[in-house]
Each structure stands twice: as C-alpha cells, then as structure tokens.
Amino acid sequence: MARRGTEAFPDLGAHCDEPDCNQLDFLPFDCDGCGKVFCAAHRTYRDHRCAKAADQGRTVVVCPDCGDAIERLVPGQDEREILAAHALSRRCDPAKKRKPRCPAQRCKEQLTFSNTQHCKGCGRKVCLKHRFPADHDCAASARAAAGAAAARRAGGECGRGAREEGSGGWALPASIRSLKIF
Template identity: 45%
Template structure:
C-alpha cells in the first residue's frame, strides 16, 4: 500500500508525513503553510516544525487613536504600515476611543447595550454586577437604612404574619388554635 487506507478501502486516509510518525490517519490534516499531511498529534505548525509557520498567521493590534482592532496577517514589520493605512482610511475616529465604564470604584467594566442597567432608586447607570443598591453604594439606599434597622417594613411583615390563622396556611396537619400567636421582632 503506497498512499494509505486498508485493503478494503485503499483510498481512505493518509500516513502522517512527520518524520518518525507515519501513523495512518483516516481524518488527516493538511498544513496550509507547507501543504503536507499530518495526523491529529502533528497538525499544528509548532508540532511538526513547519518551515513557514507565519503563512496564515493572524494577529490583532489595537489602534491607539480610536481603540479599534486591526487585523494583521503575515510578518510583524507590517504593523506600522497597516496602522498608518488605517489612520488615513477615514475609519480611524478619536471620538470612538472613550467608551463609558461602570462608575463604581475599581470597576473597569465597559458599559454596552447588553450589560448596563439603570438603578431605579438613584438613576445611576451601572454594569450588571453592580445592579443592586448595596453593590454600588446607592445614595437612596443609605438614606432609607435607618427605616430598615428601626423595623419599618419588619413591623408590617410580622403584623401580617401574626394576624394569619393556622387554618389559612393550607396545611391540614397543623393544629388550629383560637388565639392568634404574637411574634416579637428583634
């Protein structure tokens, strides 16, 4: 058998062209740089010591003027040329550089249309991680804190809870009592 495969299927698969491997692979990979055939283990340029590893090498660089990503294929000495071409193309706009970020201290999350929310209490626009009033030091939440500690909403809750009768709970296993139990909030 010269090319690969089995006796039943002689055209199926290829032998790896990496020296010392020659494994028969039924799903071989063809390197786009050196055009040789390799097995799964030697398919990357690095693993088979490809003589032209930068053939299809892609790299993204960020324009310092407008923060736009620019794709570079090939050699690294082209970076300056491509950045100059990007600058002269008209796509480079310095107004694009400043993107809104979350105003919470030490948060650098860029606010996009899908990860921003407005606090209903203080109307501050924050990222989703800081959407709750306690997470972004909400000004209204701190002013209503004394009411919460004094038991404003707790009193209402426990009054409603204590006024309920055991029959209202919907559980038949509970003994019913004629007196309403009183609960004390601490």
Template identity: 35%
Template sequence: MELLDIGQHCANPDCKRLDYLPTKCHYCKKVYCFDHSKPSEHNCNDAPSGDGERVPTCPLCGTPVPIVRGEDPNLRMEQHIAKGCHPPPATVSSKPFNSCSFNRCKERVAIRLTCSGCGKNYCIKHRLEPDHMCDKSKKGNKIMPSASELVTNESKPKSKPKPTSKPTVKKPKKSIKAWFKKIFK
C-alpha cells in the first residue's frame, strides 16, 4: 500500500492522528494535525507569552499594562492603579472654547465662529449679531430682526404695490462709454 507513506502523524502524544495535510508550528517546529496546529492547542513552550492576546489598557491613564501569560488581568490592573497611576490632567476651563456663548445654548461647533462685534464664540444658529443680541448692535441703537424673523417675514405673501399713473424712467448720469473708460484706464 502506497498511501500509508503519505502524510505525517500529529506530534501531540494524546492524538497521534495521521494527517495528510499536516501543519508545522512556527515556534517548536513540530508537525501537528489541524486540531492541534495553534500554539495554544498543543501547549507550545516556545511560543511568546503574548501570542494572540491583547494587552489591557488602564481606564484612568490610558497606558498599556503588560501581563504574564496565565495571570489575571484584573489583579495586574489593581496593582498598576495602587502603585500610582497618574490620570491626565483635567482641562483648565470647564467650558470648551468651541461651545456657544449664547445664554442656555449648549451647542458645540468644530470651528470657532467668533463675532466681530463682541468677540465671543457662537454656534451656527446664533452666529449673526441680531441672533445673539450683540453688544455692538445694542450700542448703535439699531433694532435688527433676527435671522428666524427674516425667514418668516419673507415667507408671508407680500401685498401688491398700487399702480402709478406714469412710470418714471431715470436717465443715466454718465454714459456707458465714459464708465468703461474709467474702469479700463
């Protein structure tokens, strides 16, 4: 029989199965069947300790905490915290600089939208001076409608103007030729 010479037996002492497509371990260089091909399946002593395992990171400081194979990661994490885990320092201001300065608005924007009048940062909804009741517009005694009022006013139907008896036509003060000569000197 020629088929008995094809394939190899599994190196695991409990298995010894004849496999026609055996797999060689990268670490111990022994041949195993498909069921025992992974280093964890055949308890490979030559495999590195972190093969296929993730290193946990500290939830307080964000640094990786290395563990030894077989060690409980929770115990190692508790030791790390007890030794003096240093969380990153908190920011100086409680309010981020990209949050809206308008009263009772909690919107945050990715880009600073600074008002040219008062110099404060606002969201897209309150970015215009009339919308956030800017100090500059109050000082000038200008009562300007907000953007939302402008939109509602434009959506209302407009009354038709009364026709006049004679349409007036204004004569241009300067001729077009004189205007072009002035522009393209």
C-alpha cells in the first residue's frame, strides 16, 4: 500500500506503488484492478503491468461509412473483420452519416444542434453565419422589406419630407426642443 502524503501534510497525495518510481504525486491514481496507487506515468494497466486487471477496457471500431461505433467483443480481434461483419449485418447506412448543410449560396457548413438557426421568415434551417435574412436570401423578408419601403414612400415618411422648411435642420419633437440642460 502506498504511503500517504508528507510529514506536514499526511492527507495530501501519495507515493507511487511502482517499485522503481516511488514518486510523491499530489493527484494519485487508484487502480481498480489491483487496488494500488500510482503516479501519472504508471496509471494505466500496461504501465504498471497489472496482473489483476479483469477488464482491460472496452474498445470500439468506428465505421468509416456510417459513423457507427462497433464494440470489439473479442480482445485482439482484427479491425477489418469487425468492419466486414458490420457491413454484412445490414446496419451500415452511409446516408445516416451525412449531416445537412446550410442552404445559403456557396456555404459548406454542416448544420448541427449547436450551430443551427431556424429562420422565422422562410422556415429554413441555416448556419449561424447566415442567420440574418439578408445573408441567406430570405424570400419572406425581401417581400416584407419591399412592402414596408413602399408604404413609407406612400405615407410621405421619406427623408426629404422630414426636414423643416425654413430652418435647414431636422424636425425635433416639442418635448426635446423644450428640454433644458444645466
């Protein structure tokens, strides 16, 4: 069993149980196989040659076509064998790996849950770079903007009509004109 800490701080850290190391480590690792304490250099089963490691860890192989993770059931099993069995099982669907892309022109950004924005005008899902209606050629916002501009022109709210005739300046509301600043 590892000796714990120093004389001044007996609860702080532990010495590595590897016979050649015996380093005082302030963040030691407990092995779940043999129950000994090790430093960062000897924390894995292989590094301290753990004889009681019942579970050497679960490993998976990632299918390059569909992106599925296939667990390696037999230790030392060849990766090609696992992928061949996966392809024959008919669970491999390459269409599942493709993520949707941003519909904006010349944008190649893949849409994920963290970078997707839903446009309220046209209802399309776009990337964050094209989240504004003008950036992704939103048809609904273009029609709304054109209609609003036409309504302003018809109502006389044009910039030329907002000037006062005699003063040469812009018209201010009466409450701001009467404001006194000390």
